[in-house]
Each structure stands twice: as C-alpha cells, then as structure tokens.
Amino acid sequence: MNANPPVLDRATFLSRLNGYIGQSGSPLTVLVVADIRQMGLINGRYGYEAGDRLLGRVGERIAAALRTDDVLGHLGGGSFGILLTRLPSADVARLALNKIDQALEAPISVDGREARIRLGYGLACFPDDASDADRLLHRAETALAGLSASGGHSAFFDKRLHEVVDATNVLVTELEQAMESQQLELYYQPKIDLQNGGVAGAEALVRWNHPQRGLVGPFGFMPQMENCPLIAPFTQWCLKAALCNAVYLDCHCTGLRMAVNLSANVLYQPELFHHVESAMAIWSMPVERLVLEVTESAMMRDPESSMATLRRLAEMGVTISIDDFGTGYSSLAYLKHLPVGELKIDKSFIMQMLENAADRQIVRSVIDLAHNLGLDVVAEGVESEETARELAGMGCDIAQGYFFARPMPRDALEAWLKSSEWSGRNSVQDEAPGNGKQD
Ligand code: C2E
Ligand code: MG
Ligand code: MG
Numbered sequence: 001m002n003a004n005p006p007v008l009d010r011a012t013f014l015s016r017l018n019g020y021i022g023q024s025g026s027p028l029t030v031l032v033v034a035d036i037r038q039m040g041l042i043n044g045r046y047g048y049e050a051g052d053r054l055l056g057r058v059g060e061r062i063a064a065a066l067r068t069d070d071v072l073g074h075l076g077g078g079s080f081g082i083l084l085t086r087l088p089s090a091d092v093a094r095l096a097l098n099k100i101d102q103a104l105e106a107p108i109s110v111d112g113r114e115a116r117i118r119l120g121y122g123l124a125c126f127p128d129d130a131s132d133a134d135r136l137l138h139r140a141e142t143a144l145a146g147l148s149a150s151g152g153h154s155a156f157f158d159k160r161l162h163e164v165v166d167a168t169n170v171l172v173t174e175l176e177q178a179m180e181s182q183q184l185e186l187y188y189q190p191k192i193d194l195q196n197g198g199v200a201g202a203e204a205l206v207r208w209n210h211p212q213r214g215l216v217g218p219f220g221f222m223p224q225m226e227n228c229p230l231i232a233p234f235t236q237w238c239l240k241a242a243l244c245n246a247v248y249l250d251c252h253c254t255g256l257r258m259a260v261n262l263s264a265n266v267l268y269q270p271e272l273f274h275h276v277e278s279a280m281a282i283w284s285m286p287v288e289r290l291v292l293e294v295t296e297s298a299m300m301r302d303p304e305s306s307m308a309t310l311r312r313l314a315e316m317g318v319t320i321s322i323d324d325f326g327t328g329y330s331s332l333a334y335l336k337h338l339p340v341g342e343l344k345i346d347k348s349f350i351m352q353m354l355e356n357a358a359d360r361q362i363v364r365s366v367i368d369l370a371h372n373l374g375l376d377v378v379a380e381g382v383e384s385e386e387t388a389r390e391l392a393g394m395g396c397d398i399a400q401g402y403f404f405a406r407p408m409p410r411d412a413l414e415a416w417l418k419s420s421e422w423s424g425r426n427s428v429q430d431e432a433p434g435n436g437k438q439d
Helices: 012-023 039-046 047-064 092-103 131-149 159-180 222-226 231-250 266-270 269-282 296-301 303-316 332-337 346-354 357-372 385-393 410-419
Strands: 029-034 069-076 080-083 108-110 114-116 120-128 154-156 184-193 199-210 215-216 257-262 290-295 317-323 342-345 378-381 398-400
Touching: 012 029, 012 069, 012 131, 012 257, 029 039, 029 047, 029 092, 029 131, 029 385, 039 047, 039 114, 047 069, 047 108, 069 114, 080 092, 080 296, 092 120, 114 222, 131 154, 131 159, 159 199, 159 222, 159 231, 184 231, 184 410, 199 231, 199 398, 222 231, 222 332, 231 257, 231 266, 231 269, 231 410, 257 317, 266 290, 266 296, 266 303, 269 290, 290 296, 290 303, 296 303, 296 317, 303 317, 303 332, 342 346, 346 357, 346 378, 346 385, 357 378, 385 398
Parallel strands: 120 154, 199 257, 257 290, 290 317, 317 342, 342 378, 378 398
Antiparallel strands: 029 080, 029 120, 069 080, 108 114, 184 199, 184 398, 199 215
C-alpha cells in the first residue's frame, strides 16, 4: 500500500532536503513552496487556533496527493515545502500540482465552518537553479513571490526575475537609509488659477538627492517604494513635510493649497487617516488647504474599498483630486459616486492639444464633464503660453506646467513667489484671445 509522507517541521524538512541533495545528487529534483493565498483572511475569520487546525488538514490533504518518497514540510505561516523526487522532466511537476489542487477541491470543515483553500506554487529545480538546499528553497520562494505580481497559480524560478528582485532589495535598503539620512526632498510646482492669474496652490513632488547618482526623479524609486513597507512612513513624511512648508510659505502666499500624491497601496491602509489628521494637527493647517492626488488607475484597482477610504478623507474636508485623468480605466459610472472635488487632466493630452484635434476635443470634453459634475479641472503639463490661453478659453480652472514653473525646492519656490509675475498678476483669461471661442 502507498503510505503518505508525514508533514515534517521546517528544520526536519530542510535537513531531509539537504540530505537528499547531498546523497542522490539526482538532477531534476523539484522543490515546491505551496502557499495558502488567503492565510491572513483565514486567521482573521477563524482565529489563530482554528487557523492552525485548518493548516493541519491542508497538510494532510497535500500529503495524500504525494508519493511515498516525496518529502513534505510545514515551513511556517501558510507555507509548505514539497520535495518532488524522481521526476522525468520539470513539466511533470505541474501534474503533481494538479493532484494537490484536486485534493483540496472539496472545502475543509473546521469548527463547523467550511473553508475553501487555494494554493499558489513557486518551483525551483536542482541543480539548474541552485546546488544547495538553502538556496533552492530561496529560489522557490522567489518564484512564489513573483506570483503576487503576476497573479498566476504557479511559476518556476526565473533567473531574470531573481536579478530584478535582487536589484529591488538593494534599492529598498538604500531607500531606507535615504529616508533616515534625509536624502529625500520635496520639490514644489506651483498651480496657477487660470481665471484670475494668481497662484492657486502647489504640488509636492519627491526627489532623491542621491550621494552618487545625483538628483533622482520619482520614476527612479517610487515603483519600488510603493511595493514595500516603506511606503507608509514615506507618506507620513511627505504629508508632514508638505504641510510644514505650506505653513512656512504663508508669509508670501497666504493660504497656499498644498497637493500631496498618494500611492495606490496607502489608499487601502487604515493608518492613512491618522497620518493625515496628525499632519494637519501638527501644523494647525485648515483641512481645506490639503489636496490629495490619487491616480485614476489606483482608485480603480479596488473601486469599492477606495471609495470608502476617499469618502472618509473627503468627510474630513480634504479635497480629493483624480490625477492623470484619462490614462486609466475611466469609469464614468464611478466618477458620479466618488467623493472627488477635482479632475487633473493627464499631461499627455495637454502637451499635444495644440497640434492634435482629438486631444483638444478630449480636453474640452473632460472640462465640460467635470464642470457638469461640479468638479474643478486642473490641466498638468502646460508648456506654452498658447496652451494656457487655449485652456483658459475652454474654461479650465487651474493649470500647472513648465510654462509657469518647474518643480523646485522650497527655498526656490519662496523666491519665485516673491518675484513671479504670477503672484498677483492679471488673469490669463482676460488676456486670452481664445477666451470663449469654440473651434
Ligand atoms: P504626477 O503627480 O502626475 O506629477 C506631475 C509630473 O509631471 C511631475 O513629474 C512633474 O514634474 C511633471 N510635469 C509638470 N509639468 C510638466 C510639463 O509642463 N511638462 C512635462 N513634460 N512634465 C511636467 P515628476 O515629479 O517626475 O513625478 C512623476 C510622478 O511621480 C508624479 O506624477 C506622481 O505620480 C509620482 N510622484 C511624485 N512625487 C510623489 C510623492 O511624493 N508620492 C507619490 N506617491 N508619488 C509621487
Ligand atoms: Mg500628481
Ligand atoms: Mg499627473
């Protein structure tokens, strides 16, 4: 009779893995890390004790799908390590995964409740991917981590992915140090009120004063920052620094409205409200002066949850602005319900609007749509006076772009506010020959 392999603890599993590799040296030993995708939810729903019992049942079901000489271990959390021995080719490993999936198809009953378990699998092969147990396990875990990004069910270790993961880890460590040693700095780009020509506010845009690489823009590190735990302290720092500087600049431009960009990932973190509240409290800043910019694609990643978060922020009195509008899935149905106060038309439409009739028409339509919904419209990427005039003529409320000013450090903004023609000059609209004109 075919006996099922026992479920070993992590240490025993690793020592068996080491022993197996050392003794047999057999090529095409595949190590699989199987991970329960919804483990956090399970613990939340059932409690940790019932979660442990459930894990025990999952282990039994996996064991039942394996061959006697395969090795199974509980690695911790919702993860299991599986050593598949004697495979004729790596592809055959997928058959073993199918068998495990089948064994887990029926729901598992724990304390009278039924749980459905879905596993994700990361696979690594000996000796191609690594020649020792530790590294083989790490490779399989890397393959598993790649699944969260791709959303797939199983993946073999990919050397290129590993290089990306390595580079990301290095960058994240560097970023952590950068935050500690104050290498990150907020630059500020003014926003101009097209209807009266005055300064309507500023947007805070992060820069990294890198000791070797010089000034690095957000595209050089924000994607990695957004996907690591540093994003929460970073957002907290941004809010505090931006509001502190808005208050500092009050002597030149009273009541300057400050816009801070929010990443998709913080939108779903409960600490966000606390961070916003405490930053406002520290600088005694009226809440109406804070604008939070969230990209359309970030909002649409999980519209129901983001709606709840944004509603709470809007109830506090914060203005929510949809950034890069027109580049994501613009769900007009959601737009009606989202508690937003402002649409920011993406610069790709603005920068081409003088030459491209379709872009101009899109810009005009978004301005009308926003106004019909009672929202303000900001145009970003205004690089010429002609574009500013055209936008003013279309009734656009606010503009931002290199034509007015580039993003700059706080002190440069202070000087700009003192001397700029935009601080207290006549309205662009008044001067605009295109004002009110339809094309
Ligand atoms: P965004 O929020 O849409 O910011 C506008 C970007 O357009 C900025 O790029 C700005 O420098 C650039 N820009 C402004 N005017 C013009 C113009 O006339 N022409 C052109 N070609 N570009 C113009 P930047 O500073 O490189 O920021 C890029 C993106 O990085 C931002 O896009 C935002 O999504 C993100 N980002 C920047 N700072 C932060 C931050 O503190 N937190 C978060 N979460 N994201 C940030
Ligand atoms: Mg923005
Ligand atoms: Mg934008």
